Amino acid sequence: MNAPQKPRVRFAPSPTGYLHVGGARTALFNWLFARHQGGTLVLRIEDTDVERNRPELVDGILAGLKWLGIEWDEGPVFQSQRIALYRAAAERLLAGGAAFSCYCKPAAYAGADAASEQEGEGDDEGSKSAKGVACPCRHLSDSERAAKESGGVPRAIRFRVPREGATQFEDAVFGPREIQNAEIEDFVLLRSNGLPTYQLSVVVDDMDMRITHIIRGADHLSNTPKQALLYRALGAAPPIFAHVPLILGPDRTRLSKRHGATSVGSYADEGFLPEAFRNFLALLGWSPGTDEEYLRTPELIERFALAGVSRTNAVFDRAKLEWFNTQYLQKPPVEEVLPFVEAELKRAGLWNGSQAAAGPAWFARAVDLIRPRTRLLTDFSSWARGFFAEDFDYDREARQKFWKDERLAGMLEKLAASLAALPEWNHDACDAALRSLAAAEGVKAGLLINATRVAIVGRAVAPPLFETMVVLGKERVTERLRRALPAVGASRAAAPSA
RNA sequence: GGCGCUAUGGUGCAACGGUUAGCACGCGGCCCUUUCAAGGCCGAAAUACGGGUUCGAUUCCCGUUAGCGCUACCA
Numbered sequence: 001m002n003a004p005q006k007p008r009v010r011f012a013p014s015p016t017g018y019l020h021v022g023g024a025r026t027a028l029f030n031w032l033f034a035r036h037q038g039g040t041l042v043l044r045i046e047d048t049d050v051e052r053n054r055p056e057l058v059d060g061i062l063a064g065l066k067w068l069g070i071e072w073d074e075g076p077v078f079q080s081q082r083i084a085l086y087r088a089a090a091e092r093l094l095a096g097g098a099a100f101s102c103y104c105k106p107a108a109y110a111g112a113d114a115a116s117e118q119e120g121e122g123d124d125e126g127s128k129s130a131k132g133v134a135c136p137c138r139h140l141s142d143s144e145r146a147a148k149e150s151g152g153v154p155r156a157i158r159f160r161v162p163r164e165g166a167t168q169f170e171d172a173v174f175g176p177r178e179i180q181n182a183e184i185e186d187f188v189l190l191r192s193n194g195l196p197t198y199q200l201s202v203v204v205d206d207m208d209m210r211i212t213h214i215i216r217g218a219d220h221l222s223n224t225p226k227q228a229l230l231y232r233a234l235g236a237a238p239p240i241f242a243h244v245p246l247i248l249g250p251d252r253t254r255l256s257k258r259h260g261a262t263s264v265g266s267y268a269d270e271g272f273l274p275e276a277f278r279n280f281l282a283l284l285g286w287s288p289g290t291d292e293e294y295l296r297t298p299e300l301i302e303r304f305a306l307a308g309v310s311r312t313n314a315v316f317d318r319a320k321l322e323w324f325n326t327q328y329l330q331k332p333p334v335e336e337v338l339p340f341v342e343a344e345l346k347r348a349g350l351w352n353g354s355q356a357a358a359g360p361a362w363f364a365r366a367v368d369l370i371r372p373r374t375r376l377l378t379d380f381s382s383w384a385r386g387f388f389a390e391d392f393d394y395d396r397e398a399r400q401k402f403w404k405d406e407r408l409a410g411m412l413e414k415l416a417a418s419l420a421a422l423p424e425w426n427h428d429a430c431d432a433a434l435r436s437l438a439a440a441e442g443v444k445a446g447l448l449i450n451a452t453r454v455a456i457v458g459r460a461v462a463p464p465l466f467e468t469m470v471v472l473g474k475e476r477v478t479e480r481l482r483r484a485l486p487a488v489g490a491s492r493a494a495a496p497s498a
Numbered sequence: 499g500g501c502g503c504u505a506u507g508g509u510g511c512a513a514c515g516g517u518u519a520g521c522a523c524g525c526g527g528c529c530c531u532u533u534c535a536a537g538g539c540c541g542a543a544a545u546a547c548g549g550g551u552u553c554g555a556u557u558c559c560c561g562u563u564a565g566c567g568c569u570a571c572c573a
Contacts, residue, residue, distance in 0.1 A: 052572065218567070222503085285510090293522050310510095317510065320522080326535090373535045448532095449533080461533065
């Protein structure tokens with residue numbers, strides 16, 4: 001393959017909200033595409049709507065991208081700083097006759113209109129055809145225009161859409177598209193306040209930045225013909241478009257706050273790993289063509305191709321995301337997850353220096369022991385708290401289940417003594433000590449094992465006992481065992497024996 | 499309403515005219531077992547509906563239905 005030129009793509013969010021799942025997936029596809037092709041990813045902030053624009057949200061969007069591991073090569077470029085460019089383009093189109101001045105008053109909120117038109121069957125109501133796709137102002141004579149102008153009527157600039165023929169463009173996922181020009185309205189290029197609309201700024205910028213492939217949400221498919229028209233009017237061939245299907249909530253409506261967490265940041269907070277999130281997102285609307293699911297980022301980059309992008313909207317499945325997270329928590333070399341666990345412990349206030357004091361080897365060992373049972377990073381600070389802190393509590397259900405036997409307090413006390421007397425502290429020594437005690441007491445080892453686990457880490461759901469003991473160390477184990485004695489006795493008394 | 503897009507198990511994807519319709523998540527069962535996970539094995543579960551085209555349709559065409567998108571001086 002000898003590509004004539006390295007592709008240039010862009011991710012162009014508008015700062016009207018945080019980085020949501022859909023935007024993240026679009027960014028990811030752009031990034032994977034750029035990396036796969038050795039191309040360039042440009043980040044552009046589309047902040048031309050002064051009404052909705054929230055400049056303070058930009059940092060959050062950038063932070064979300066960084067968390068995701070998506071790095072851009074150019075930008076961020078802010079459209080609000082390039083207004084002159086768009087105005088010049090509009091003027092050029094106006095001068096060439098491809099656009100015209102419009103003095104209509106801005107349509108009231110279309111949303112309100114549509115809603116009010118909604119009710120009523122209107123059996124005998126004639127079908128209301130698409131009203132006014134052609135703006136009457138396109139026919140204004142010079143004198144009429146001059147009158148409006150001198151009358152101080154606000155003026156916008158609209159594109160003069162051909163009344164006949166069809167417009168086509170190429171979409172890498174939906175195939176060649178063609179739509180009748182009669183269906184396209186004379187859309188606004190420049191608002192009466194002098195600021196460009198999306199349609200204008202997006203085309204001017206994509207041309208100016210020499211974008212070769214526009215990968216974006218399928219919600220833009222419908223107005224792509226307008227942009228194709230603009231490209232040609234501006235003297236350029238449209239680039240290749242690639243519209244990716246939308247991400248829906250479980251109820252099959254567009255993913256929104258209603259469906260719970262939808263900002264990328266909230267997933268970071270919940271304890272998801274960025275690479276797991278990437279793997280999950282990549283497979284939402286794209287298939288590598290194989291059955292493999294666990295694809296680490298380098299493989300994702302190697303395999304990503306527009307040809308594998310689906311045309312069907314996809315439902316966001318939280319359970320599957322969690323499955324990916326367990327994979328990324330458990331499969332990679334433990335060294336890779338250590339930094340994430342450390343960050344989580346710091347966040348939870350459990351990184352007090354003792355872990356560092358115990359040494360990196362100890363920390364790696366502890367994490368390796370715990371991680372097979374984790375699903376989220378936050379598990380390390382919740383149920384595995386006992387591995388990193390002394391102030392853990394005893395899980396209620398665990399107490400009820402494993403501290404029932406009234407002989408337990410006495411046996412645990414003996415166990416502590418015998419463990420304390422151990423000359424060697426390792427898995428087999430602990431194992432032997434416990435089992436010989438169990439034999440002497442005439443109980444099954446499991447009774448002591450389960451009770452001890454709850455006593456030294458506070459949970460029933462925890463790693464195998466003897467490895468846990470080794471990681472915790474003799475002092476902590478015997479100390480915790482003795483400390484638990486009163487609680488064990490209390491559990492026996494409180495146990496609602498039936 | 500108009501225009502457009504889409505339609506394989508609950509979910510995400512495979513199968514791009516011929517397969518017992520495959521994989522994964524989730525779900526159920528079994529194994530393992532020191533709790534709980536992980537892991538292994540097994541299982542239930544799908545081509546929206548109706549017409550065509552074809553020797554043969556999940557696959558191609560048309561219609562219906564449904565969902566979604568666009569229909570702003572928002573992006």
